[in-house]
Amino acid sequence: MQPPVEPFKIKVVEPVKIPSEERRREAIREAGFNTFLLLSEDVFIDLLTDSGTAAMSDNQWAGMMIGDEAYAGSKNFYNLEKAVQDVLGYKHLVPTHQGRGAEHLMFQHLVKDGQIVPRNMYFTTSKLHVEIPGGKMVDSIIDEAHDPENLHPFKGNMDFNKLQTYIDDYGLEKIAFVSVEMNVNMAGGQPVSMENLRKLREFCDDYKLKIIYDATRSSENAYFIREREKGYEDTPIIEILREMMSYSHGSVYSSKKDCLVNIGGFLATNDKEIYEATRNMVVVYEGLHTYGGMAGRDMEAVARGLREGAEYDYLKYRVNQVRYLGELLMKANVPIVKPTGGHAIFLNALKFLPHLTREQWPAQTLAGAIYEDSAVRSMERGAVSKGRDKETGENIFPPLELVRLTIPRRVYTNTHIEYTAKSIVNLYEKRDNIPGLEMVYEPKYLRFFQARFEQIK
Ligand code: F0G
Secondary structure (H helix, E strand, O other), X not given: XXXXXXXXXXXXXXXXXXXXXXXXXXXXXXXXXXXXXXXXXXXXXXXXXXXXXXXXXXXXXXXXXXXXXXXXXXXXXXXXHHHHXXXXXXXXXXXXXXXXXXXXXXXXXXXXXXXXXXXXXXXXXXXXXXXXXXXXXXXXXXXXXXXXXXXXXXXXXXXXXXXXXXXXXXXXXXEOOEEEEOOEHHHOOEOOOHHHHHHHHHHHHHHOOOEEEEOOOXXXXXXXXXXXXXXXXXXXXXXXXXXXXXXXXXXXXXXXXXXXOOOOEEEEEOOHHHHHHHHHHHHHHOOOOOOOOOOHHHHHHHHHHHHHOOOHHHHHHHHHHHHHHHHHHHHOOOXXXXXXXXXXXXXXXXXXXXXXXXXXXXXXXXXXXXXXXXXXXXXXXXXXXXXXXXXXXXXXXXXXXXXXXXXXXXXXXXHHHHHHHHHHHHHHHOHHHOOOEEEEEOOOOOHHHOOEEEEOO
């Protein structure tokens, strides 16, 4: 495929440089082979995350200048509320400092000790915020999602048989609510279809179960619905989004992705009871209900970014830039999760480094090796991220052991994408010499952020 043409031109640049081979070798050891612990200045192309790393538009920067920093009733809050109503169709908004702030409020309100939360697939912070009030998150995604080679167009879909089994095994009163993540991050950025969302609502209505989305990457999910689902070929993205949300009782949302900003989050709902409870809790944990931990200027950037991030031309470029990286890698037979998703390319570390055992953390090893080779920063998304079983304390080895090359929005040119692909193809050719890792430090919560490793001799 041809590289996608950018629907913008560049007004401000930030210089980056490639550290020497010697420095890269030293830097990854100083970081305990954990790419989260690298210094940003040691990184050439930063594909750690698409979270809070977007380039804002001139329109968003202009909005920053009209930040109303009043403690209460900031006009930017009302602009954000209006944007959420227009783009997502939810009436009520509770702002938070970022996505996990919204998860904290929503899940603390909805989850009681001993309950479960079925969700297509876990995300790290979401899982933890279900566990803190005593709940457990259980996967309910279709089996195809666990197979990196399977080309199902909507690998994020919920499996109704699995849901039914949870209801039968645990009993209805043990289900706190049903959660659906859009463009499922840990499955490779894979979308959920409109048909699946519509049917899920019918299914849950029969049991009077609430549905809460993690709508963080819902605009990219809406793009895939338009691209792949019959009947939506010409539907404006905003209409798709509003229909998607109409099948839920509310959403938690990290603005740091599809809203093209560096910080922010919110929860939104049409459910009065959820709204009143979380609006009361926000003042305890985040800030007043008209800012929730964000500055007025940040709320304005989110309000404008939510609208910009739902523009078709932008989304088309965005998804195709990710696809372009995927195609360059596939052409050289580098094993990746297929089909390519919305925000990242996921390398299949089990196939990339077949000489390592699961206990030698293949994905962690690969992320370190990529950095050392080319100063491209990626992230482990496998057993280190998954953590330990809450009851047995044993490591969980999920079927997917991946390295995520996450593409920040509007930040890197197609030449950066080509550099990345070329480096990884080169590394793939000398993959047999890469030694595995052992974990030498493990923090209690979200260990992947701060764990340290050493190379096995
Ligand atoms: N939900 C999903 C699906 C996410 O991907 C994230 C963050 C969150 C919730 C939490 O939001 O970071 O604003 O508190 N994902 C980032 C990532 C960290 O790199 O995938 P947050």
